[in-house]
Amino acid sequence: MASITRAGTPATRVVLKAVGYYLVLVGVGWIVRHALPGSGLGARAALESLTGSGQLLSDGLNPGFDAPPGEVASALTVALAMVSAILLSLPVAWVYILTRAKRGYQQSVVQSLIILPLVVSGVVLLVKHSLALAFSLAGIVAAVRFRNTLDDSKDAVYIFLATGIGLAAAVNVPIAAVISAIFNAAVLVLWYTDFGHTPPELEGRIAEQRLQRAKELAQTGTFVAQIDAEVLRNMNREQLEGVAERAWRRARGDDGESAEPPLEMRLRLRTRDTEVVRGEVEARLDDHTKAWRFGRVVTGADGIDVVDYFVTLGKKHDPDDLLSLVRTAASTDLIDAELV
DSSP states (O other): OOOOOSTTSHHHHHHHHHHHHHHHHHHHHHHHHHHGGGGOHHHHHHHHHHHTOSOSOOSSSSOSTTSOOOHHHHHHHHHHHHHHHHHHHHHHHHHHHHHTTTTOOOHHHHHHHHHHHHHHHHHHHHHTTOHHHHHHHHHHHHHSOOOOOOSSHHHHHHHHHHHHHHHHHHHOHHHHHHHHHHHHHHHHHHHHHTTTOOOHHHHHHHHHHHHHHHHHHHTSHHHHHHHHHHTGGGOOHHHHHHHHHHHHHHHHTOOHHHHSOOSOEEEEEEESOHHHHHHHHHHHHHHHOSEEEEEEEEEOTTSOEEEEEEEEOOTTOOHHHHHHHHHHHHGGGEEEEEEO
16 A cells, blocks of 8 residues: 655655645635736636636627637637646646556656646637637547557546546636546545555465466476577577586486575565565565565665565475565566575
8 A cells, every 4th residue: 555644755745735736726716716807808808708707798898608709808718728727737747646656657648637738728719619610620630640559547547637627727717626636636545545456365366376377387398488489599508508407407306506505595676665565575475485584675766675585495495486476476566576
C-alpha cells in the first residue's frame, strides 16, 4: 500500500499542494466573480458566459441568448476559458505523476493533460455559436488521424478527463472545477488504499504455480532450446567449454562447488517500492531458505532502492529456484534480483 501519512514525503507534499491549490482557486474565483462584472461590459459578458449566471448582455449588444457576443467579450471569454482550463488541469497532472511514479509514465502524456484542455476549450468556443463551423470542424478532425500508443488504460481515462475539463471550461467553469477536484480525490483514495490489489494469499498461490510451471518447463526440450537461443549463442569457445565441463561434473554428482556450498549468500534486490517487495519476499524466505537475515536498504541517486538479505541455502534449496520465486512473487514491483 502506498503511504502518504509520513510528513515530508513526496506524496504528502503533492496532496497538500493540490488541496491548497484548489482552495486558492476557489478564493480567487469568488473574488473575480464579485469584482469583475463591474469593471467593464466585455468582462461582464465573458464572465457570465463561462459561469452560467444568466443570459449574456441584454442591453442591445447581444439581444439573443445564443447570439454571439461582441468582439471584446468574445476575446475575453476565450482567454478566460483557456486560462481556466490550464489552471484546472495542473492538479490533474500532479496527481497523475504521483500515482504513476512507480510504474513510470510518458512525458508526452503529462504535457497532453495540460495542453489538451486548453485546445479543446478554445475550439469549443470557436464553434459554439456557428453550426457551420461545428460541421466543418467535425470534417477536419475526421480527416486528420492522431496516433499515440498509451501504455495503460488509466492513461486513456486521463486523456478523456482532460477533454472533459476543456469542454466544461468553455461552457461552465465551476462545473470544470468540480470535475477536476472530484476526479483527483477519487484517484488519490484508490491509489492510497490500493483498491483492487490481489490478496497476499492468492498472490502466494499464483507464485507457487508459476514456479512449478517453470520447473516443468526446465525439464523439457523447450527450455534447452530457449537457453541455446538466448544464452549459448552469445558465448565464445572458452565460455562454452567451461559451461560444458561444469554441466558434466554436476551431472555425475562430483561438482566440487556443490559439495561445499557457501555458508551464506547475499540476495540483492533492486526496486522502487521497498515496502511492497519486502513484504512479498520475506513472507517466502522461511520456506525456501535454511536461514536468512535482513541486511540494509540503500537508495541510489536514481531513486532506486537496493535491498540486501543474507541467506543460507540448505541441500534441498537451489539458488535458481530462489531467484525465480523472488521474481514471480514481487512481480512488477521488482526491477532485478541476484545472488552474490
